[in-house]
Amino acid sequence: MHPIPPGTRDVLPDEMSELRSITERLRATLDAAGYGEVWTPLLEYEEVLRAGDEAAAGAGYRMFDERGRVLALRSDMTIPIARVVATRLAGVAEPLRLSYFAHAYRSVGPGTGHQSEFLQSGLELIGVKGADGEAEVIELTLAALDAAGLARHRIGLGDGALYRTLLATLEVPPERRDDLIERLSKRDLVGLELSVDRLGLARDARDMLVRVPGLRGGAEIFDRAGGPAVGALDGLRTLYAALADRGLADRVILDLGLVRMLGYYTGAVYEVYDPAVGFTLGGGGRYDDLIGRFGAPRPACGMALDVQRVHIAQAAEERLR
Amino acid sequence: MRHKLTIAVPRGALLAGTLDLLDGLGVVTDEVRANDRKLLFEDAGIVTMRPSDVPTYVEHGAADIGITGKDVLLEQPDREVYELVDLGYGRCEMVVAARKGDDALAESLRRLGRVRVATKYPRVALRHFAETGRQAEIVQVNGSVELAPLTGLVDAIVDLTATGTTLRENGLEVLEEIVTCTARLIANPVAHKLKAPDIDALVRRIRGDWE
Numbered sequence: 001m002h003p004i005p006p007g008t009r010d011v012l013p014d015e016m017s018e019l020r021s022i023t024e025r026l027r028a029t030l031d032a033a034g035y036g037e038v039w040t041p042l043l044e045y046e047e048v049l050r051a052g053d054e055a056a057a058g059a060g061y062r063m064f065d066e067r068g069r070v071l072a073l074r075s076d077m078t079i080p081i082a083r084v085v086a087t088r089l090a091g092v093a094e095p096l097r098l099s100y101f102a103h104a105y106r107s108v109g110p111g112t113g114h115q116s117e118f119l120q121s122g123l124e125l126i127g128v129k130g131a132d133g134e135a136e137v138i139e140l141t142l143a144a145l146d147a148a149g150l151a152r153h154r155i156g157l158g159d160g161a162l163y164r165t166l167l168a169t170l171e172v173p174p175e176r177r178d179d180l181i182e183r184l185s186k187r188d189l190v191g192l193e194l195s196v197d198r199l200g201l202a203r204d205a206r207d208m209l210v211r212v213p214g215l216r217g218g219a220e221i222f223d224r225a226g227g228p229a230v231g232a233l234d235g236l237r238t239l240y241a242a243l244a245d246r247g248l249a250d251r252v253i254l255d256l257g258l259v260r261m262l263g264y265y266t267g268a269v270y271e272v273y274d275p276a277v278g279f280t281l282g283g284g285g286r287y288d289d290l291i292g293r294f295g296a297p298r299p300a301c302g303m304a305l306d307v308q309r310v311h312i313a314q315a316a317e318e319r320l321r
Numbered sequence: 322m323r324h325k326l327t328i329a330v331p332r333g334a335l336l337a338g339t340l341d342l343l344d345g346l347g348v349v350t351d352e353v354r355a356n357d358r359k360l361l362f363e364d365a366g367i368v369t370m371r372p373s374d375v376p377t378y379v380e381h382g383a384a385d386i387g388i389t390g391k392d393v394l395l396e397q398p399d400r401e402v403y404e405l406v407d408l409g410y411g412r413c414e415m416v417v418a419a420r421k422g423d424d425a426l427a428e429s430l431r432r433l434g435r436v437r438v439a440t441k442y443p444r445v446a447l448r449h450f451a452e453t454g455r456q457a458e459i460v461q462v463n464g465s466v467e468l469a470p471l472t473g474l475v476d477a478i479v480d481l482t483a484t485g486t487t488l489r490e491n492g493l494e495v496l497e498e499i500v501t502c503t504a505r506l507i508a509n510p511v512a513h514k515l516k517a518p519d520i521d522a523l524v525r526r527i528r529g530d531w532e
Contacts, residue, residue, distance in 0.1 A: 113381060156514050187403040216517040253514050273511045278382015
């Protein structure tokens with residue numbers, strides 16, 4: 001036995017040709033939309049990745065170079081691209097459209113069925129504020145997956161700041177908020193309800209904090225959220241309207257409980273689902289502060305897909321035909 | 322509805338309560354009740370398994386929803402599943418127990434600086450002792466945890482107890498209660514979005530039965 005590390009794999013020609021066919025189709029869609037492909041180094045200085053997001057550099061693989069500096073394998077491509085944009089592309093004023101096909105690394109335990117090395121396909125749109133930028137990224141993601149042979153995929157849309165805004169509006173003491181956010185991001189809705197009950201809020205406020213994270217669906221959930229949530233939903237409402245204009249309303253699922261764990265998201269967050277795969281195919285969001293951590297701030301949003309999971313969904317789709 | 326969702330059902334102590342719950346929701350469980358070797362019941366949309374495997378099947382989407390104990394979820398905190406409802410039944414206590422009248426735990430801590438603990442729940446045990454400021458050496462065993470302190474393998478155990486009978490019969494007593502565990506309804510994150518109406522309808526009916 002000459003083992004390879006848990007969560008990594010060798011790819012042989014049959015699989016490789018299928019993977020290649022998928023990445024070519026994704027790439028063609030992104031190319032046609034004006035997204036230029038970039039490469040960044042697999043190894044970065046850990047402190048540079050850490051400047052982008054504290055959590056992103058902490059969990060993965062680290063090593064020393066010949067001078068004793070700490071290097072890390074990137075855990076996603078968004079932080080390296082933010083670095084590139086703030087340094088190499090700092091002088092370019094107009095919107096930037098970038099794409100990538102690259103491996104990223106996250107440590108996983110053996111036997112969990114998760115990959116520690118995974119091929120990501122993604123796009124980043126820099127310099128376009130608000131719903132226009134987000135709608136473009138979502139439309140393009142859906143189109144790229146159509147081209148790759150998927151048919152039943154949907155995109156979940158949430159607002160990473162929504163629950164925090166609700167907590168502030170309902171005047172929940174600041175020191176109690178992190179516990180609630182943590183339970184929500186761990187999808188522990190039973191624990192969330194217990195924590196909300198302990199706040200001793202009025203009935204209406206209590207019900208809202210318990211009910212809102214469970215709301216998923218189409219435009220009707222804006223009405224069902226009600227009360228103090230109405231103002232907090234403005235961003236999501238505008239985005240949904242922009243998507244409806246593009247004829248995509250039935251391909252997205254609004255999800256008021258969606259919180260993505262990465263710290264750099266500032267607003268809308270997305271997840272990609274397909275009924276053939278139990279895990280998300282990918283995700284993304286708006287990260288207006290991230291590029292500023294490396295230089296001049298610029299609004300940006302993007303999406304990343306796990307190519308191997310897209311392949312599983314594509315193979316399942318083929319079997320259905 | 323029941324044909325759209327695949328449900329992971331735990332065998333063992335939670336099985337009876339779970340089948341009663343499903344009966345109340347209109348899922349036909351006769352075949353499961355009549356057959357304790359078969360694992361997959363396609364007509365009812367039920368798959369049966371050990372409680373500790375339920376989060377695995379649900380996380381990977383092999384089942385849309387599942388029922389398992391909070392003890393299992395505490396031991397597998399990294400599973401990406403929604404915990405939707407506290408179902409209330411299967412109530413047990415996660416406890417620290419040791420030989421009755423024996424102060425091996427305190428003695429070990431004082432003289433050896435650490436306590437040796439046998440358990441099937443290493444993460445729960447390690448966390449409990451860390452949170453209470455004590456160093457613990459965890460010895461993982463797979464069955465009959467009560468044996469470990471009797472043979473001198475460890476000073477104490479961390480285990481789940483419903484009535485305390487097994488502990489008492491083996492001359493052990495509860496020293497500390499860590500957490501109360503009940504059955505929980507969990508859901509796959511993708512099914513939670515793509516099958517939201519089915520899952521919400523189920524949750525509403527369960528809550529209606531309970532409240």
